[in-house]
Amino acid sequence: MKLFQFVSLVSNLIIWKIVSNGNECRTPQFIEIGSVGIIQCSFRDDISGALWYKPTTFLRGNAFLTLANSVKSGEGFLSGEFDIYPNGSLIIQNVSIKHEGTYQVAILDTAASDPKIYFVNVFLFAPTFSRVPVIDNCENRSEICFQILNSNSKISCTIRDARPAIPLRLMLRTGEGDRNISSRLFIENETYPFFTSRVTTTNAFDNTRVLTLLVCEAYCPLGLLEKNESLVLIQSSDETLPNVLPKVVYAKQDTRVKLNCSGMTISYLVWQVKEPSGVIFKGLLHAIFVGDNLRHRYDEEYELQNTSIVVDNVRVHHEGTYRCISGNGFQGDVIIYELIVFGFILIHHTQSLVDAIINSTVFSRDIRREL
Ligand SMILES: *[C@@H]1O[C@H](CO)[C@@H](O)[C@H](O)[C@H]1NC(C)=O
Ligand SMILES: *[C@@H]1O[C@H](CO)[C@@H](O)[C@H](O)[C@H]1NC(C)=O
Ligand SMILES: *[C@@H]1O[C@H](CO)[C@@H](O)[C@H](O)[C@H]1NC(C)=O
Numbered sequence: 001m002k003l004f005q006f007v008s009l010v011s012n013l014i015i016w017k018i019v020s021n022g023n024e025c026r027t028p029q030f031i032e033i034g035s036v037g038i039i040q041c042s043f044r045d046d047i048s049g050a051l052w053y054k055p056t057t058f059l060r061g062n063a064f065l066t067l068a069n070s071v072k073s074g075e076g077f078l079s080g081e082f083d084i085y086p087n088g089s090l091i092i093q094n095v096s097i098k099h100e101g102t103y104q105v106a107i108l109d110t111a112a113s114d115p116k117i118y119f120v121n122v123f124l125f126a127p128t129f130s131r132v133p134v135i136d137n138c139e140n141r142s143e144i145c146f147q148i149l150n151s152n153s154k155i156s157c158t159i160r161d162a163r164p165a166i167p168l169r170l171m172l173r174t175g176e177g178d179r180n181i182s183s184r185l186f187i188e189n190e191t192y193p194f195f196t197s198r199v200t201t202t203n204a205f206d207n208t209r210v211l212t213l214l215v216c217e218a219y220c221p222l223g224l225l226e227k228n229e230s231l232v233l234i235q236s237s238d239e240t241l242p243n244v245l246p247k248v249v250y251a252k253q254d255t256r257v258k259l260n261c262s263g264m265t266i267s268y269l270v271w272q273v274k275e276p277s278g279v280i281f282k283g284l285l286h287a288i289f290v291g292d293n294l295r296h297r298y299d300e301e302y303e304l305q306n307t308s309i310v311v312d313n314v315r316v317h318h319e320g321t322y323r324c325i326s327g328n329g330f331q332g333d334v335i336i337y338e339l340i341v342f343g344f345i346l347i348h349h350t351q352s353l354v355d356a357i358i359n360s361t362v363f364s365r366d367i368r369r370e371l
């Protein structure tokens with residue numbers, strides 16, 4: 001087919017019949033508003049001709065940009081709004097809202113071949129668009145986001161400046177899949193043409209009071225997101241945790257100590273420690289056993305074996321109050337240990353003294369102070 005015939009032929013949209021299913025111009029494509037946008041196509045650099053159309057903004061039947069034997073032309077090219085690469089990709093010099101929509105490109109590989117037609121859906125995104133749902137106060141966490149909240153605290157999750165608007169929902173992750181919790185979705189258009197979606201809940205704890213795992217899930221079938229869910233592991237604050245009597249565990253220095261978490265089926269847990277003189281619990285590790293199976297260890301000395309925490313060579317500095325808070329989406333549990341470490345020095349004493357010492361937390365601490 002001669003090139004001039006091609007131009008006049010495909011200029012008439014009605015007879016466009018040869019639609020290629022190839023992936024030379026993938027669809028949809030996303031371009032950033034205000035930037036130089038490129039609608040990517042990967043044809044050979046020696047294509048004979050290319051015609052770009054956008055029926056909704058340009059006169060039906062007129063290509064706004066043509067490439068024929070390396071000569072560029074068309075209203076959109078002459079005005080400086082568009083340009084084209086030799087591989088057929090379209091350059092939009094300054095992307096604005098009017099550039100959104102469906103484009104059609106007709107390609108002639110060689111002067112003799114039939115034209116191939118491609119459709120590309122182009123969506124815009126804002127420079128501030130977040131490609132993952134963002135849970136409040138979890139912005140900078142790459143692994144498990146952990147928060148300690150009161151049971152009626154508000155949790156919200158946002159996707160900023162998306163187009164089209166992306167619905168979000170909050171779910172409770174359990175060992176048996178995700179469960180609905182009551183939440184409210186708001187979609188704001190203050191930055192129109194972009195939309196900010198926000199979902200909030202005050203029911204983070206549902207019926208599992210001590211530890212809960214919430215998932216903020218975005219529904220976007222366009223493939224616009226890097227990740228369609230974000231997680232937050234939420235522990236209820238100390239005041240609302242049940243009172244549990246600690247179990248005292250004695251361990252000889254340099255031996256291996258294993259502290260078990262709850263006997264129930266556990267979907268997520270946190271292990272924490274409070275030093276003998278301390279007032280607050282600090283995190284040792286967090287683990288999520290459902291979904292992505294995530295672990296986060298704060299202290300290299302503590303290893304997680306299934307749900308138990310293990311210290312290989314226990315030393316006096318490991319003494320303290322250990323707490324395992326666990327949940328599975330249906331119930332929760334808190335287990336507390338008082339770990340007391342005694343040293344080899346005791347071996348030289350009589351058995352009754354050993355008994356007396358290891359039976360006495362206070363005494364053990366006194367000895368430690370002297371060691
Ligand atoms: C098309 O060519 C341009 C310029 O060489 C290049 O930047 C772009 O990545 C190419 N696109 C594809 C899909 O190969
Ligand atoms: C792009 O267009 C916007 C408005 O449509 C304008 O404010 C901005 O200056 C333009 N940018 C360039 C680089 O021309
Ligand atoms: C996240 O990091 C940014 C910049 O580093 C900072 O401005 C912001 O306060 C941080 N957010 C949180 C929740 O830590």
Ligand SMILES: *[C@@H]1O[C@H](CO)[C@@H](O)[C@H](O)[C@H]1NC(C)=O
Nearest residue numbers: 169170171177178179180181
């Ligand atoms: C959760 O809520 C959505 C929308 O309200 C509903 O379509 C879905 O069936 C619910 N799922 C469950 C497990 O209740």
Ligand SMILES: *[C@@H]1O[C@H](CO)[C@@H](O)[C@H](O)[C@H]1NC(C)=O
Nearest residue numbers: 187188189190191192193194
């Ligand atoms: C933005 O939202 C308001 C209220 O929901 C609505 O009245 C208005 O038409 C919307 N604006 C645009 C540009 O969509």
Ligand SMILES: *[C@@H]1O[C@H](CO)[C@@H](O)[C@H](O)[C@H]1NC(C)=O
Nearest residue numbers: 217218219220221227228229
């Ligand atoms: C999120 O992405 C996963 C895998 O990419 C997919 O299986 C799941 O259906 C998506 N969920 C939603 C709500 O789009």
Ligand SMILES: *[C@@H]1O[C@H](CO)[C@@H](O)[C@H](O)[C@H]1NC(C)=O
Nearest residue numbers: 249257258259260261308337
């Ligand atoms: C943990 O469980 C194991 C076996 O299930 C048991 O031998 C061990 O004594 C337990 N540890 C504590 C500190 O209760």
Ligand SMILES: *[C@@H]1O[C@H](CO)[C@@H](O)[C@H](O)[C@H]1NC(C)=O
Nearest residue numbers: 258303304305306307308310
């Ligand atoms: C973890 O638990 C499984 C089954 O409950 C058991 O077979 C395995 O030995 C345990 N692993 C460790 C390191 O305790």
Ligand SMILES: *[C@@H]1O[C@H](CO)[C@@H](O)[C@H](O)[C@H]1NC(C)=O
Nearest residue numbers: 250354355356357358359360
């Ligand atoms: C602690 O005291 C009890 C009773 O006084 C005694 O039977 C036991 O042997 C002592 N030692 C340990 C390690 O519990």
